[in-house]
Amino acid sequence: MIYCVVPPELADDLFDRMVDYYKDNPNVEVIVDRRGGPKSPSGSAESPKSANRRRSRIPGTFPEIEAH
Numbered sequence: 001m002i003y004c005v006v007p008p009e010l011a012d013d014l015f016d017r018m019v020d021y022y023k024d025n026p027n028v029e030v031i032v033d034r035r036g037g038p039k040s041p042s043g044s045a046e047s048p049k050s051a052n053r054r055r056s057r058i059p060g061t062f063p064e065i066e067a068h
Contacts, residue, residue, distance in 0.1 A: 004030045 004022060006014050011032045022028040 002028045004028055005033050006030065007033055 004018050006018060015030060015032060018030045022030060
């Protein structure tokens with residue numbers, strides 16, 4: 001599935017046009033971006049710490065290894 005994401009600011013102008021453009025392609029779905037967050041102008045900003053979802057590194061050091 002391919003998603004054609006339309007920004008909310010352009011949804012009134014583009015959504016119907018894009019749906020009509022891709023109507024013959026069943027692999028494309030046109031959606032309006034409704035996410036909120038620091039990168040989205042419509043949402044509230046999150047703190048940078050909560051926006052980073054990557055796991056933190058395990059504390060400690062790695063043992064030395066010898067290459068053969």
